[in-house]
Amino acid sequence: MRRRLAFRIVALFLGLLLGVQVITFALVQRSIDHNARELLGASLDLGEQVFRRLLRQSATHLSESTRLLAADYGFREALSSGDTETLVSALENHGERAGAGFSIITDAQGEIQAGTRADVKEMANLVKRAIERADSTEDPGASGLIVPVGKQVHQLVAVPIRAPLTIGWVVMGFQLDERLVRDMKQLTDMSLVIVTRTHSGGWQAALSLLDETAQQSLLSQWMPAASASAASGANRMSFDLPHGLHVARLHPLGDSVQTPVYAVMLRSVDEAVAPFRQLQWAILVLNGIGVLAFAIGSAVTANRITTPVTTLTRLATRLARGDFDAPIPPHGHDEIGELADAFESMRQAVHRREDEIRRSGLTDALTRLPNRAGFTLAVREAVARAVAQNTGCAVVMLNLDRFRHVNNVLGTDAGDQLLQRVARLLREGLSEADHTVARLGGDEFAILLRHGNVDDALAVSRQVQKGLEATIDLNGSTVDLGAGIGIAACPAHATDDANLMRRAELAMHHAKQAQTGHAIFRPELDVKSDAALSLLGELRQAVEHREFRLFLQPKVCLQSGRVVGAEALIRWAHPTRGMVPPGLFIPFAEQSGFIRQITSWLLVESMRTWRMCADQGLTLQMSINLSARDLIDPDLPARVGALLHEHHVPPSAMCLEITESAIMDDPNRAQQTLEQFHDMGLQMSIDDFGTGYSSLAYLKRLPVHELKIDRSFVMNMHHDAQDAKIVRSVVDLAHNLGLKVTAEGLEEGAAWGLLGELGCDIAQGYWIAKPMPAEHLPAWVAGWVAPTLHTEVDAAASI
Known part of the structure; x- marks a missing residue:
């Protein structure tokens, strides 16, 4: 009977295992087929993206090379004077340095004036198409035109010659060579073939690394494959080449129907599915081993399960309740004893696993911190x-600066390494008995001081900031870190864990902002607190x-010494607190959304004051600060326009x-709002320039008229050569972009002269005048006497 029971147990479990494995293998096979198709599609998508990126990079680089010639003064003079010999010589010399196949110069209407090819007049149509392409876009990466020239394929770039109006165009043709094909092969493991139409109406491979046999095979299947792709609309083609089946993606390069140019990106099917074939064999082998091992284990287990286990019911029930502390006593050496031993082993194993699960659920996998x-x-x-x-305790919460930039530029692996380095840095110098360092997620960390107050937390935060000041080397790249740190203490700021952590986080966000x-932490940072609600009511x-x-702070032209404008600032004349500076209520207003009402008040008062000054014969430009919430307010441009009309104030x-x-x-919405203001005729300025993390590539697209150098660079520039270099660089950059430069934080006379020497346009600061009530400005302007610029320059030079 025991043998029959053992046989049934073995047969039942072995049959179930075989059934599960058959189903599993079928599902794996189906998944492999699906993943192989997805991989091929993803490879084609990636290849097309890389190819487009290579063409854009090439077009950008070639446009910049061509732009050097177009910007040459002598070259423009030669074009204006019609000196063909000089033009041809310049085209040949620059074209040779830039690696151009040929160079052509035209007049402003696109008529060819000179070129380095003998058949230059026959290329008039191509030249005009290249000029039209370049004239239709401001993106150098999209300005290139791919055309066949003879048996070769060239990338044409056109750059206008301005003095300052467009007086002509330089068009250069760069041959697409095997470097492009090899780059594609190296980056994507895909074969690239450039296909063009011959004069006889057939097709030829103008550029490829395939052997002659493979090229002829591809061209012979070209038309049927293209027709099948067009019929399916999938933009995917198949070619049966001598070295296996390939799938391909077709990418049109030219814009001419008569002389089409196509890029065909080939991916070998055999190479794509090879890893999956190996996986199938590995699964089969593992399944066989699993069946054999399971059959043996089932037979052994079935032979040991022969006696009722009723006596262990009570013990099993105790284990089910989660009582793993009491050990299961032995029950002799028979089957019951063996089963009892198995229960004891199970109890210990489950207990260990639950401890591990509990620990893993409370630990960050990357840094091994809580x-x-x-x-x-x-x-x-x-x-x-x-x-x-x-007693007391405190929480220090920090959010790293520029971590997203590290992830985007250096990759997520470098980001993970950086987080691990920061985790080690935070643990250094802190005792585990009194502190808990944790990673809360992303680039946020926290430190718990089990016994401490606000002063102790401040000391820890300064230690952290000092540690983060040191540059970190990540795979050869130097990373400068910083952090916004928030502090909250118990019982000073909260007496429960949820509010203590939330308020530390609020302080952290305020430090970042x-x-x-x-x-x-202070109460006004918490829009949910009683103090914050009271402050909101008072506002x-x-x-x-x-x-x-x-209040207005004058802005003075450094060259003429004339007062040209004033910055509008708000002060709060509180009935009990006296004059409240903006730093005590503006951050809360931004967080709570009340900043919009403050901005509206400031706009109304600024325009009313401008009208009053203008009526007295004082015409100044009024500068008004906008917050991030203002920039995403869709109704703000309309309100500003109505106020300009109401007070008869010119937008400029x-x-x-x-x-x-x-x-x-929110860069996209901000740019839309700024463009609306620009269309209305208002002037715009980038405030605190140099302290943010925006890219110059983005800032140059903004419709701004002025850069305002942050006071941190201006205040000590006459003592710190590095600050002076930064100011000079910002001035040169702004002037090259056609922008004015205002320096804020002018607090010493020596800086006045030094700023003028560096070419800065406008200055403001306490040395000129402190912010004053608006009604005092006309009298102050009337009494203002500007220092002579050369005197202050001499004073600055003597420091």
């Missing part, structure tokens, strides 16, 4: 102990009771100042 859940438990215990013992390095009353005051008299960080919060 995760958010683990840190929350630690904070909960520390807060409970601090409340019970009437205000770029102060670290910040201690509303300030508008209703007219407690806000408009208003300059809107926007910080880099405000623009980069």
